[in-house]
Amino acid sequence: MKQSKLFGKTTKEIPKDETSKNAQYLIRGGFVDKSMAGVYTYLPLGKRVLTKIENIIREEMDAIGGQEILMPALMKKEDWQTTGRWDIDVMMKVKTFFDKEYGLGWTHEEVVTPLAKKYARSYKDFPFSLYQIQTKFRSEKRAKSGILRGREFSMKDLYSFHTNEEDLDKFYDQSKNAYFKIFDRVGIKEKTYLTFASGGDFSKYSHEFQTLTSAGEDLIYICDKCHIAVNQEIIEDLENSCPECGNKKLKEEKAIETGNIFKLKTRFTEAFGFKFLDKNGKENIPLMGCYGMGPSRLMGTVVELSNDEGGIIWPKEIAPYQVHLICLGDDEVVIKEAEKIYESLQKEKIEVLYDDRNESAGVKFKDSDLIGIPLRIVISKRTMENNSVEIKERLSSDTEFTSLDGLVGFVKDRI
């Protein structure tokens, strides 16, 4: 992509109406635009990052046998009434001009349970798990955390269905591993803790995934030995000790919930009268689990964790482009060489943002830091005197040089 054509401008100014770091960085870098409180447009750079995160999640859900579907946002009032959730605060209610009323989905048990009931009747149809990556709506009274907590946001929600507890437990554990693979790939694994939470009426514990950040709204209590944590709901019950090793020196930290998994058991299958025939021809109620993770929240969390005074530092797998190619000066020979590099990198399927603008070196470097692409290549009259380009990684303050001839190979090793 030529930067001169890229829609969305970087800005030095910190947006006045944004108190959260993620929104400030993302707006300044030209990733998102605030449409209104808690509602953002993803600009071309931001959409690329969001799509990459969604695809990582998709791959890891597919890997544990999740089947992707797409459920509607418009949901039947009667189905919400069946589960007693129609009048919950977070629900946005929709009215049509012909006076039909719907709920806008903030979760999808009320769609997926009746759906599964239609198709799964025998024990032979189990287990299965369905997921979607879809837009959710929540009536948040205050929406001040940028894309960490929006009124409209991207969500992956997976629902699993089982004939017995062992099978539910097995899948529940697989999903834990899948979640850590995702956290690893988006670059926040080290700061993310499997966190014990209340299991509600059904289980001893449920689990959240909490990522340490000063932007977090939650307090968690971490055990350094086990790399796990306990949330505020249950810390007292546990007498401030680690549920794994009994360690009493838990450390209080601020964190944000970046995922949650929950054994719903028969809460929804029972409500919708969902039954299956077991091996002996007897009717039984299936067990359910639900597994949530918000791609837009992950994106915001990465920004909160991975930045410096210059801007965002994107982890490799989710950077909007793999390489930022910067051409300095207006020397035609240099420009011609820059275009050649741009073409040859693209030919190798390397994603390049090419700063071809007529701007000073200072402006270009500042913008490059704001945008935060991991690998920067600079070509100028000076570097061309040695038939080379300058390389700088966003994470490092060192620069190095590599020859024009070997550039493509060099880049392939680094991305």
Add this chain to the structure above:
Amino acid sequence: MKQSKLFGKTTKEIPKDETSKNAQYLIRGGFVDKSMAGVYTYLPLGKRVLTKIENIIREEMDAIGGQEILMPALMKKEDWQTTGRWDIDVMMKVKTFFDKEYGLGWTHEEVVTPLAKKYARSYKDFPFSLYQIQTKFRSEKRAKSGILRGREFSMKDLYSFHTNEEDLDKFYDQSKNAYFKIFDRVGIKEKTYLTFASGGDFSKYSHEFQTLTSAGEDLIYICDKCHIAVNQEIIEDLENSCPECGNKKLKEEKAIETGNIFKLKTRFTEAFGFKFLDKNGKENIPLMGCYGMGPSRLMGTVVELSNDEGGIIWPKEIAPYQVHLICLGDDEVVIKEAEKIYESLQKEKIEVLYDDRNESAGVKFKDSDLIGIPLRIVISKRTMENNSVEIKERLSSDTEFTSLDGLVGFVKDRI
């Protein structure tokens, strides 16, 4: 994908509450599930088709310089009031528990225009075009056409911005070509007509893309010579003649609108006070075009056009899988060979639905016809006696045989 694990079942029964052919076929084939009137869930097979169509559209929009963004569905009441569209019938209105009111987007001029205004100030920032593939909501009183006309549906909407008419005209023509490339790739080009429609206050004509089908709600008048058409609004003004060649023998046909492009000119830029500085430092109002196309409607249209009494016949590029591998009987040697084929096709990145179910040949063939994958491979004890498999294309009634050894190469040539 192993069919024994696939969520969503085929059914012989024609759903009683569906009068449209597309919904009947899609439900019977396990592609979609009706959640309520005009609102569908895309099951795994259907989601794959929808995603493929969306990706084709994405590629063709990128090819003409469109930049992908993602705008919110929740839209400001005030912005709709600015353009005088808040009280239009199709609008769904959202209310939160804290009494905030939003409109749910059925089109996005009210977001994209203020957005473009923020970032494009100088003639140097033009031209540019932004698009999204996003969920739209429409308060349709009657929703009886399956996924052809839903209350919630997938839409590609692109908006282009220009400093002068020539530039708008140029992009408008490029978008026409891009649309026909898409119709070609999804297999409905031959039946799709560039259709002259009223230009509103701004242009002599606007253009729709109308695809001939008995399921269509529109009447168009086609000129066989020019392969163009005229819609009902303007046929009288044109005195029943072709606007290109003057031909008076236009043929009335039923059709569905599968795309539309429109020169909005200054309708929205003016409403939002969007101005740019031209080369002479003078303020000017940018010109806009909008270009719509619904992936879910395209999917429904393909089903309306491409089917037989057995089920859907998917065009190659948008079939849920490229190959349907069917194993007959319960002979272990045959099953082992089928698994081997399944693995080796997948290793070559060929998408395979593998019918490994314990069902009769009759059931498997009927389901295969319903699902409509273009290429069918059958392995059985009988075919294995000759070290071969049976091949049948969905479109053809002929079968042929190919050796097990040469199968992967054979398939690659056919998909």
